[in-house]
Amino acid sequence: MKLQPKTVPGIMLAVVIALIPGTLLHAWQFGPVVWLQTAWCVLFALLVEAICLRVRGQSLSHGLGDMSWLLCGCLMSRALPLLVPAWLMLLATVVALGLVKHGSGGLGKNRLNPVMAGLGVVAICFFQFLYPAPNFHSPWSAYLDFSAVLQQQLQIVPPLQLDALSSATPLATELLDAPAPYLSWAGYLAGGVILGLLRVSRLEIPLAMMGSSVLLCMLAGHTLPESLHSLTLGGYLFAAFFIATDPVTSPDCRLGRIFFGVLIGMITELVREFGLYADGLCFAVLAANLLVPQLNQWARYLNPPGRGWQAPS
Amino acid sequence: MLLATPLRFARGMLPANWHQLSSFFSRSTANTAWRGGIKLVGHKQLSNQLPIRTLPLADQVVAVPLQHGRSLAEPCVRIGQRVLKGEVIGHGGTAIVWAHASTSGTVVAIDACHPADGDQPLPAVHIAADGQERWAPPRFPPHPLTVPALAEFALQMGLVGLGGAGFPTGIKLAGTAHPLDMLLINGAECEPFLTCDDRLMQERAADIVAAAALLAKVYGITQVRIGIEPNKPQAMTALQQALVSTDRRIEVHALPLRYPAGGQPLLVKSLTGRTLAPGRLPAEVGVLVLNVATVYALGRALLHGEPLVSRIVTLSGAVTSPGNIEVPIGLPISTLLAAAQPHGTGDIQVGGPMMGRVLANSAAVVSKTTSGLLARSESLFPPRAATRPCIRCNRCVDVCPMALRPLQLLSAYEQENRALLQQEKLTACIECGACSQVCPSSLPLRDSFRHAKRTIWLGVRA
Numbered sequence: 089m090k091l092q093p094k095t096v097p098g099i100m101l102a103v104v105i106a107l108i109p110g111t112l113l114h115a116w117q118f119g120p121v122v123w124l125q126t127a128w129c130v131l132f133a134l135l136v137e138a139i140c141l142r143v144r145g146q147s148l149s150h151g152l153g154d155m156s157w158l159l160c161g162c163l164m165s166r167a168l169p170l171l172v173p174a175w176l177m178l179l180a181t182v183v184a185l186g187l188v189k190h191g192s193g194g195l196g197k198n199r200l201n202p203v204m205a206g207l208g209v210v211a212i213c214f215f216q217f218l219y220p221a222p223n224f225h226s227p228w229s230a231y232l233d234f235s236a237v238l239q240q241q242l243q244i245v246p247p248l249q250l251d252a253l254s255s256a257t258p259l260a261t262e263l264l265d266a267p268a269p270y271l272s273w274a275g276y277l278a279g280g281v282i283l284g285l286l287r288v289s290r291l292e293i294p295l296a297m298m299g300s301s302v303l304l305c306m307l308a309g310h311t312l313p314e315s316l317h318s319l320t321l322g323g324y325l326f327a328a329f330f331i332a333t334d335p336v337t338s339p340d341c342r343l344g345r346i347f348f349g350v351l352i353g354m355i356t357e358l359v360r361e362f363g364l365y366a367d368g369l370c371f372a373v374l375a376a377n378l379l380v381p382q383l384n385q386w387a388r389y390l391n392p393p394g395r396g397w398q399a400p401s
Numbered sequence: 402m403l404l405a406t407p408l409r410f411a412r413g414m415l416p417a418n419w420h421q422l423s424s425f426f427s428r429s430t431a432n433t434a435w436r437g438g439i440k441l442v443g444h445k446q447l448s449n450q451l452p453i454r455t456l457p458l459a460d461q462v463v464a465v466p467l468q469h470g471r472s473l474a475e476p477c478v479r480i481g482q483r484v485l486k487g488e489v490i491g492h493g494g495t496a497i498v499w500a501h502a503s504t505s506g507t508v509v510a511i512d513a514c515h516p517a518d519g520d521q522p523l524p525a526v527h528i529a530a531d532g533q534e535r536w537a538p539p540r541f542p543p544h545p546l547t548v549p550a551l552a553e554f555a556l557q558m559g560l561v562g563l564g565g566a567g568f569p570t571g572i573k574l575a576g577t578a579h580p581l582d583m584l585l586i587n588g589a590e591c592e593p594f595l596t597c598d599d600r601l602m603q604e605r606a607a608d609i610v611a612a613a614a615l616l617a618k619v620y621g622i623t624q625v626r627i628g629i630e631p632n633k634p635q636a637m638t639a640l641q642q643a644l645v646s647t648d649r650r651i652e653v654h655a656l657p658l659r660y661p662a663g664g665q666p667l668l669v670k671s672l673t674g675r676t677l678a679p680g681r682l683p684a685e686v687g688v689l690v691l692n693v694a695t696v697y698a699l700g701r702a703l704l705h706g707e708p709l710v711s712r713i714v715t716l717s718g719a720v721t722s723p724g725n726i727e728v729p730i731g732l733p734i735s736t737l738l739a740a741a742q743p744h745g746t747g748d749i750q751v752g753g754p755m756m757g758r759v760l761a762n763s764a765a766v767v768s769k770t771t772s773g774l775l776a777r778s779e780s781l782f783p784p785r786a787a788t789r790p791c792i793r794c795n796r797c798v799d800v801c802p803m804a805l806r807p808l809q810l811l812s813a814y815e816q817e818n819r820a821l822l823q824q825e826k827l828t829a830c831i832e833c834g835a836c837s838q839v840c841p842s843s844l845p846l847r848d849s850f851r852h853a854k855r856t857i858w859l860g861v862r863a
Binding site for chain 2: 093094095096099150196197288290335336338340341393394395397398
């Protein structure tokens with residue numbers, strides 16, 4: 089436990105470091121766009137955080153010193169689809185930090201997960217950017233170099249899009265010859281478990297989430313290997329270990345956290361199974377965030393403070 | 402509604418957390434485990450190998466406080482009068498702790514003094530020591546010794562709890578109508594740096610055991626349990642060797658090596674498995690809890706006729722000559738610091754780093770509850786970082802030994818929501834400060850709860 093971070097900036101930096109293995113694997117598959125997107129998001133997060141702090145009349149050095157903007161930028165870049173224009177990242181960051189975090193009173197006061205709120209706004213208002221994005225079926229962005237990615241992000245050139253249905257573009261045929269295995273989930277899993285062991289995040293949330301998803305998936309008629317495989321798809325493990333475990337927006341005791349995880353896993357699985365939307369996770373986390381005060385009360389009723397110290401009756 | 406009934410039923414049966422799982426599966430044995438607490442760096446080696454020493458007293462003026470808590474003794478000496486060590490200088494009647502000259506000399510003033518660990522100046526008798534340490538004739542308790550006589554004798558001999566709170570021992574010993582079946586002796590000393598109880602147990606184990614045996618006899622108690630944190634192996638060995646020659650009613654037990662193992666509810670839990678609910682007295686669960694130094698002082702009074710005129714004070718931290726010194730009550734702190742020679746000019750901590758406080762007045766004197774003087778330095782007492790907002794990391798919940806939720810208590814305190822504070826069981830807080838210690842945002846949790854208790858208490862009284 090010597091490695092356990094003892095301060096708020098330490099906790100934030102530990103989460104950022106734990107993101108590195110997943111990000112490396114992600115970048116290995118999807119190319120330089122991952123690094124460029126991270127850089128943009130961190131830059132925007134720093135700018136938005138600084139402006140918000142200044143507007144709220146708080147000390148810049150003290151406020152920026154908590155490093156939460158760095159974590160928010162990194163998480164945002166992982167949560168957003170790849171190859172979105174830079175202004176979209178800025179918009180998501182403004183929603184996350186400006187509206188959700190500072191709008192509710194700063195660090196620790198927000199009820200919604202900032203990153204998921206930012207992603208949610210993008211997913212609703214600008215869904216056309218979400219679907220043509222490179223995904224693990226066709227990681228065609230790996231063939232773009234830095235300048236090509238930058239041109240795309242700044243929208244200097246017409247958007248490059250893959251016609252996924254017909255597979256007609258030359259990029260796609262080139263790519264289908266050598267499909268890279270999708271492995272980022274292993275990096276997120278490793279980083280998340282380390283965070284759990286250091287007691288930076290609570291493992292009961294991802295465990296409950298995965299358990300309920302697998303169970304529901306099997307109830308929907310899939311086999312166990314299929315259900316387990318579905319956990320590795322998309323951003324599931326990233327969201328389970330890095331988004332849902334945000335202590336600010338999750339319940340305050342173990343029982344509540346388990347129920348919180350179960351709720352997210354269930355909603356995600358329902359959206360995946362029956363929904364039209366690809367962003368089940370985002371809305372599942374936001375919905376569960378809204379229920380946190382109720383979960384806290386329920387947990388307090390089941391497990392009242394001072395439990396074990398009542399007078400024997 | 403449908404869900405609530407089975408849940409209410411399940412509430413009493415399910416373990417609340419992983420720590421309770423073990424006891425959940427083994428219901429038959431008494432559950433002596435408590436959850437929470439923190440492991441602290443002890444720094445005990447700075448002073449726990451050095452024998453207790455004394456200081457020359459000539460040319461010193463000691464100021465013996467006449468007041469303990471709310472009980473004020475009546476001074477019964479005149480200015481210019483010669484007094485002997487142990488002579489009564491403050492009369493308390495039958496309900497108030499008496500005061501005794503802590504050295505022989507001449508009364509020079511009856512005036513205020515500043516106790517090192519108190520807020521308010523207290524009335525005191527100032528005695529210019531003659532350095533001869535001449536004792537007044539010993540005073541022995543009545544025979545046969547009964548519980549009321551013992552309690553009255555303890556008041557007359559100036560005995561208060563030496564562990565920290567300074568509660569008059571006589572009032573505690575007078576007890577209640579509840580039958581007592583166990584005497585618990587607190588030798589935990591879970592605060593870092595402090596080794597005064599450790600050295601006392603190492604060097605005077607036989608006296609402690611004799612006093613404990615006598616107390617047990619007076620109360621008709623069949624079980625005496627001495628609880629010690631296992632970071633004091635020499636003290637445990639010394640006590641166990643002292644037990645060999647006495648009866649088998651006394652046992653030495655190891656406590657969990659977690660702060661605050663010496664906190665009263667946790668000590669009772671560790672040693673007996675009984676639950677001391679918040680707001681209840683130990684007597685209500687059949688136990689009498691005394692600090693090991695208090696037991697020793699009781700032994701001096703009962704067996705040797707000496708009132709409480711001195712205590713052992715740990716000098717540690719960033720000092721040239723650390724150690725434990727047996728000092729007369731009322732000795733100026735400056736004399737002790739001159740003997741300890743602090744390295745820097747940092748603040749002086751009175752008591753341990755967790756429960757103690759920074760010395761506010763350089764003219765302060767040693768009181769009966771001054772357990773140690775620690776010279777603070779940057780490396781031993783890292784300064785607290787600037788406060789940040791709570792990120793609800795729940796570490797305070799993990800470490801709270803009383804199973805409270807400090808983060809919820811703090812938000813209730815900030816909203817000044819009295820109903821919520823009561824709902825979150827503020828009164829169960831033992832103010833150990835474990836939550837403040839682990840808070841990554843450096844929030845003043847314990848200090849807020851102290852303040853909240855005071856305001857709620859005053860609010861209820863007003």
